[in-house]
């Protein structure tokens with residue numbers, strides 16, 4: 302092999318490395334996005350409880366989030382049908398998850414109301430603390 306050929310192989314290898322790298326999703330993009338600016342905010346949690354009753358979430362999920370009605374799951378355990386992150390739950394409340402059973406209650410809610418009600422739901426959490434991704 303000539304020096305020239307060797308050089309080309311080296312160039313191809315480096316290019317392959319760079320291009321291959323680009324094909325992989327960087328770790329920080331795979332991480333769950335924490336979108337709710339109101340998580341842990343005491344005032345928002347209080348108001349979120351009001352939002353929960355205003356939109357009759359309690360009709361299915363119960364007054365304290367225990368679930369049970371109309372096949373609605375409890376909101377304070379660490380089992381989540383579609384995922385526990387902010388983005389997934391926001392979509393679910395807005396009715397944007399394909400074939401979801403929960404009605405699109407959140408279509409008439411403002412973003413502020415959605416984040417408040419989620420802040421309240423987060424405050425109810427009694428599951429494994431290591432599973433918190435919000």
Ligand code: HEC
Pocket residue numbers: 353356357358359360361362371372373374375376380381382383384390393394400401402403404406407418422
């Ligand atoms: C008509 C009954 C009903 C109402 C009203 C309702 N939900 Fe749900 N909810 C469900 C069902 C059923 C599921 C299970 C997910 C699915 O299959 O769509 C669910 C799932 C959820 C989950 C995810 C729970 C999990 O374990 O995965 C959250 C959070 C949630 N609802 C919040 C709300 C909020 C907030 C409201 C009010 C704005 C609300 N729900 C109103 C029936 C309801």
